[in-house]
Amino acid sequence: MKISPVEDLFSVINDTAIILQEELSITFLEALAETGENIFQNSILQEDLSELTEKRLKKSYESLQLNSHTAEEIRKSFQLAILKGMKESAQPNHQMTPxxxxxxxxxxxxxxxxxxxxxxxxxxxxxxxxxxxxxxxxxxxxxxxxxxxxxxxxxxxxxxxxxxxxxxxxxxxxxxxxxxxxxxxxxxxxxxxxxxxxxxxxxxxxxxxxxxxxxxxxxxxxxxxxxxxxxxxxxxxxxxxxxxxxxxxxxxxxxxxxxxxxxxxxxxxxxxxxxxxxxxxxxxxxxxxxxxxxxxxxxxxxxxxxxxxxxxxxxxxxxxxxxxxxx
Missing domain, CATH: 3.40.50.150 (Vaccinia Virus protein VP39)
Structure with missing residues (x-):
């Protein structure tokens, strides 16, 4: 079954956020901001990561062709990841417009x-x-x-x-x-x-x-x-x-x-x-x-x-x- 560009992008954002969440002991939403910044800067910005974590992140980021995605596909995949994080943190001011x-x-x-x-x-x-x-x-x-x-x-x-x-x-x-x-x-x-x-x-x-x-x-x-x-x-x-x-x-x-x-x-x-x-x-x-x-x-x-x-x-x-x- 062919996966959509949004699902493809979401899986990279989600997987790398989980890796950073575990390694840095932070919330999923904080890790999401970190991985998003890495993707944008095209480099791993966090210091003191283990060698294995760096390798895993690098491999995931290299599979990503951001230029081949439209702004709307990027927004939707990032939104899916944010919604996932909001379910976990469930703060009342963290609500998203449908x-x-x-x-x-x-x-x-x-x-x-x-x-x-x-x-x-x-x-x-x-x-x-x-x-x-x-x-x-x-x-x-x-x-x-x-x-x-x-x-x-x-x-x-x-x-x-x-x-x-x-x-x-x-x-x-x-x-x-x-x-x-x-x-x-x-x-x-x-x-x-x-x-x-x-x-x-x-x-x-x-x-x-x-x-x-x-x-x-x-x-x-x-x-x-x-x-x-x-x-x-x-x-x-x-x-x-x-x-x-x-x-x-x-x-x-x-x-x-x-x-x-x-x-x-x-x-x-x-x-x-x-x-x-x-x-x-x-x-x-x-x-x-x-x-x-x-x-x-x-x-x-x-x-x-x-x-x-x-x-x-x-x-x-x-x-x-x-x-x-x-x-």
Missing amino acids: DAVGLLVGYLVNKFVTKSTYRLFDPAVGTGNLLTTVMNQQLEKEIDGMGIDIDDLLIKLAYVNANLQQHPVELFNQDSLEPLFIELADAVVSDLPVGFYPNDVRANDFQLKSEKGHSYAHHLFIEQSLNYTKPGGYLFFIIPNGLFESEEAPKLHQYLKETAYIQGILQLPLSMFRQQNAAKSILILQKKGEDVKAPKQVLLVNLPSLSNGVQVESILSKIDVWMAENK
Whole structure:
């Protein structure tokens, strides 16, 4: 049975990560960052490895023809390895956006952002999977990526991920809700971290701060993203379905009314989520600016199961019609 290029690449990444994990007594995810860096630098960077380990690694790396793989094949194989590592570590902040959702966000970015060169920002970049999924779909466009994450292991994985796929991405390891020293983005993509932001002093600088107790991190991420987006820029957020139903929702409504136009809300199929209260949607915003007008009507879509090709095609053609009427 012929194995696919993704499986072929995954097996080398996985095997070499296991070798480093055992030899260095580190977690699989840490070993994954190490082996990814070796592959990118085309050399074994770890010191004090046994001779046998070096030989085994060298043999595996030499079987690899990275140039014969597309960026998307590299992303998928690296993603499989990360998912394996996340199952082992099972940290709540180590969650990955499902591939089907990433591809859909990429499709929407391609439709809305028509510039041939632009800056794309993910303020909760994690391992860089959503950012690079979107970048891989913007064919014929030159994109500079930017990503921020507070988790140093995730940002290291994002760095290796982007390097292996040869994407120009700037990455910053910091609290995304602190002041940022970045250029304004033309577009933002983010799977919003949902929960409470523990730093009440910093939250005070935001319009969307809560009057009592901790503020919602996901609300602050929306405000922070808009602050670092150019006028007229687009933002694509993966949001909890109950975003506009919480007690803080009226304030969010008012804030969005002042700063942005809601272009669309696409509700993801409930079948994608184990529990209904974990269900999500994609929110599309456009930051207000000169010559930026509200759409005649907001694009509201209930997505069918993404495995139902015929229904998905029908929805995509509806989106095309909406685009033609509202652009």
